[in-house]
Amino acid sequence: MKNTYSVKGLQRGTAAAIRAAEAGALVTITRNSRPVAHVISAVRLGGILEILELLADGDFTRQLGLLRAGRLKFHPASTLAD
Numbered sequence: 001m002k003n004t005y006s007v008k009g010l011q012r013g014t015a016a017a018i019r020a021a022e023a024g025a026l027v028t029i030t031r032n033s034r035p036v037a038h039v040i041s042a043v044r045l046g047g048i049l050e051i052l053e054l055l056a057d058g059d060f061t062r063q064l065g066l067l068r069a070g071r072l073k074f075h076p077a078s079t080l081a082d
Contacts, residue, residue: 004028007036 003025005017010029017027017039027039040048054060066072 001025004030007031 001020001023002013002016003020005013005027007029010017017029021027021039021041021044024041024044028035029037029039063072
């Protein structure tokens, strides 16, 4: 499946470019052989936005830092209250 289109080629292949993006590909649009835009699926964009929201949360990033440093403690689920 093609995932790079020139602006002119996109005019002819819009449906194919959208199908590629829906399938999870990053579709690149070029002008004069240089990337000028990208097309991604709504699902992929939603995932990116969710990650950005998490990274903007100070508590999340602090916990992530502890996890990466190996200093986060885990407890078995059986210790949770009913």
